[in-house]
Amino acid sequence: MNIEKLIQEAKTAREAAYVPYSKFQVGAALLTKDGTVYRGCNIENAAYSMCNCAERTALFKAYSEGEKNFTAMAVVADTSRPVPPCGACRQVISELCPKDMKIFLTNLNGDVEELSVEELLPGAFSAEDLHE
Ligand SMILES: O=c1ccn([C@H]2C[C@H](O)[C@@H](CO)O2)c(=O)[nH]1
Numbered sequence: 001m002n003i004e005k006l007i008q009e010a011k012t013a014r015e016a017a018y019v020p021y022s023k024f025q026v027g028a029a030l031l032t033k034d035g036t037v038y039r040g041c042n043i044e045n046a047a048y049s050m051c052n053c054a055e056r057t058a059l060f061k062a063y064s065e066g067e068k069n070f071t072a073m074a075v076v077a078d079t080s081r082p083v084p085p086c087g088a089c090r091q092v093i094s095e096l097c098p099k100d101m102k103i104f105l106t107n108l109n110g111d112v113e114e115l116s117v118e119e120l121l122p123g124a125f126s127a128e129d130l131h132e
């Protein structure tokens with residue numbers, strides 16, 4: 001699948017966002033090796049800390065269906081720069097996706113910033129840091 005199509009999937013995902021509090025819609029589209037796309041949107045809650053970002057919605061959907069071979073992710077929001085994922089999402093992406101996987105950060109103006117997982121969270125805390 002080409003990147004433009006993956007970005008379009010993220011825009012479609014964004015339409016499903018449940019954002020009564022922030023009114024800030026975010027969409028993500030996660031591509032797997034076999035070409036399957038998992039869409040994710042942000043889902044908020046009256047108990048604000050329960051809000052879930054689009055990126056983690058997409059990843060948790062995919063992982064819980066048994067997917068492990070992730071090859072790219074696109075994220076979109078109505079921001080002036082390509083939308084930067086929050087720290088929590090960077091940590092989760094870093095754990096579940098390959099270090100060299102590309103993340104396409106975008107906005108509705110068509111700006112695209114391409115980063116690897118390693119670039120998204122350099123030196124991430126990881127399983128290797130746990131002494132078991
Ligand atoms: O990369 C991002 C940044 C923010 N949000 C969500 C969380 C919350 O619902 C709203 C405002 O922070 O946007 C995402 O889903 N992804």
Ligand SMILES: [Zn+2]
Pocket residue numbers: 053054055056085086087088089090
């Ligand atoms: Zn996040």
